[in-house]
Amino acid sequence: MEAIEDIVIVGGGLAGLATALGLHRKGIKCLILESSPDLRTSGFGFAMWTNAWRAMDALGIGDKLREQHVLGKRLTILSTSGKILSDNSISGVRGKSGFQEFRCVKRDLLLKTLNNELPTDTIRYSSKIVLIEKDGNLKLLHLTDGSIIKAKVLIGCDGVNSVVAKYLGLKKLSFSGRLATRGLTEFETEHGFKPGFLQIIGGGHRAGVIPCSEKSVYWFLTWIPSEENKNVDQSTEKMKDYAIRNLKNANASEETLELIQRSEMGNVISTPLKYRSPFSLLSAKITEDNVCVAGDALHATTPELGQGGCMALEDSVVLARCLSEAIIGYNRGGDAEYERIQGALEKYAKERRWRSIKVITLSYIVGFIQQSANPFVRFLRERLLARVIANVYINFPSYDCGKL
Numbered sequence: 376m377e378a379i380e381d382i383v384i385v386g387g388g389l390a391g392l393a394t395a396l397g398l399h400r401k402g403i404k405c406l407i408l409e410s411s412p413d414l415r416t417s418g419f420g421f422a423m424w425t426n427a428w429r430a431m432d433a434l435g436i437g438d439k440l441r442e443q444h445v446l447g448k449r450l451t452i453l454s455t456s457g458k459i460l461s462d463n464s465i466s467g468v469r470g471k472s473g474f475q476e477f478r479c480v481k482r483d484l485l486l487k488t489l490n491n492e493l494p495t496d497t498i499r500y501s502s503k504i505v506l507i508e509k510d511g512n513l514k515l516l517h518l519t520d521g522s523i524i525k526a527k528v529l530i531g532c533d534g535v536n537s538v539v540a541k542y543l544g545l546k547k548l549s550f551s552g553r554l555a556t557r558g559l560t561e562f563e564t565e566h567g568f569k570p571g572f573l574q575i576i577g578g579g580h581r582a583g584v585i586p587c588s589e590k591s592v593y594w595f596l597t598w599i600p601s602e603e604n605k606n607v608d609q610s611t612e613k614m615k616d617y618a619i620r621n622l623k624n625a626n627a628s629e630e631t632l633e634l635i636q637r638s639e640m641g642n643v644i645s646t647p648l649k650y651r652s653p654f655s656l657l658s659a660k661i662t663e664d665n666v667c668v669a670g671d672a673l674h675a676t677t678p679e680l681g682q683g684g685c686m687a688l689e690d691s692v693v694l695a696r697c698l699s700e701a702i703i704g705y706n707r708g709g710d711a712e713y714e715r716i717q718g719a720l721e722k723y724a725k726e727r728r729w730r731s732i733k734v735i736t737l738s739y740i741v742g743f744i745q746q747s748a749n750p751f752v753r754f755l756r757e758r759l760l761a762r763v764i765a766n767v768y769i770n771f772p773s774y775d776c777g778k779l
């Protein structure tokens with residue numbers, strides 16, 4: 376006989392762990408099915424803006440992460456000729472809805488912090504969902520090992536290749552025509568980089584350097600592949616060389632070049648940047664019956680605003696709140712509970728649809744303007760658009776997802 380679970384989350388990345396923690400804080404148990412054999416903590420940094428810190432505070436982990444990450448003070452955007460295009464405060468100043476806060480969080484610390492707050496039996500590893508079927512009010516989840524789990528509520532936090540999004544009929548992701556590489560460099564002593572977010576933009580590239588703590592710095596480079604560089608990701612060594620060469624051409628400082636040189640090889644990879652068409656989200660089914668999607672499974676976006684992970688945290692708080700309102704204080708089971716859950720997921724979808732459309736659209740446009748090598752775009756960017764973009768960086772995070 377198949378096991379019946381109340382709430383199943385597919386995917387134990389940022390969105391899955393945060394949603395599970397939101398539910399746990401409300402006293403609601405869930406099961407995460409994660410395809411990897413253990414927590415996927417490898418990797419880089421997340422630029423975390425005010426909206427993410429509000430969500431982390433709602434989840435009760437904000438202060439733990441603040442202790443380990445420096446406050447980023449300024450967002451400075453330079454052209455490849457070294458000209459300052461914009462320079463703004465990103466922390467400590469009062470924004471549209473309260474004080475702003477920016478820190479670059481190490482991915483492993485964030486995932487471990489979320490995981491440590493969850494009951495130990497929450498995540499089942501090496502559990503990959505391959506098929507979803509309907510069985511009355513339940514969903515049947517088929518795993519690769521042939522086992523089946525029945526779920527009363529199914530939440531897809533399974534990232535860019537989401538099987539849950541596919542089940543809901545969401546369109547496949549589109550390739551943005553851009554690639555990215557990124558790395559994290561650990562120093563034995565203080566690195567000396569200013570706490571803030573430095574970007575160099577133009578000429579088909581966009582690069583950034585952000586200290587996470589006094590001894591670690593995250594960096595990234597995105598570019599538009601051409602005949603000359605389309606095979607650049609054949610090896611991590613070539614990738615590092617490519618990043619250094621381009622940053623040299625963009626007048627990056629010696630310290631920045633050395634930072635990339637010192638990156639752990641295992642931390643350097645190249646990723647094709649994909650996004651969900653914002654037009655398709657206008658009418659897409661974010662939820663149906665007792666199923667919904669969150670995180671990249673819902674709003675996979677190009678990374679120019681550094682908001683994909685922040686949005687996943689927002690989703691988690693809103694979703695946990697909507698579900699808990701439908702579950703706590705009511706009798707369990709039956710059609711009445713099913714209908715309340717349906718209503719809760721519809722409320723969640725309504726709250727998240729426009730914000731999802733907005734993040735994907737703005738990220739794409741910002742990326743286009745920042746990277747374009749077209750002389751006319753460059754002219755506008757250096758005179759006006761870089762400052763407009765700086766305002767987008769500062770205003771988008773002013774959103775408050777509220778408490779659990």
Ligand SMILES: Cc1cc2nc3c(=O)[nH]c(=O)nc-3n(C[C@H](O)[C@H](O)[C@H](O)COP(=O)(O)OP(=O)(O)OC[C@H]3O[C@@H](n4cnc5c(N)ncnc54)[C@H](O)[C@@H]3O)c2cc1C
Nearest residue numbers: 386388389390410422504533534670671678681683684685
């Ligand atoms: C280059 C780059 C830079 C970025 N920079 C930033 C940034 O600075 N700030 C920021 O906020 N965001 C950033 N992002 C976005 C951020 O990384 C993502 O938005 C975030 O990781 C999404 O989390 P998620 O949990 O939705 O997906 P994921 O982290 O991809 O997690 C999905 C999980 O589901 C599991 N899974 C998948 N399929 C199945 C299945 N069938 N069954 C079971 N498990 C499954 C996977 O193993 C994985 O663990 C960046 C992204 C890129 C590509």
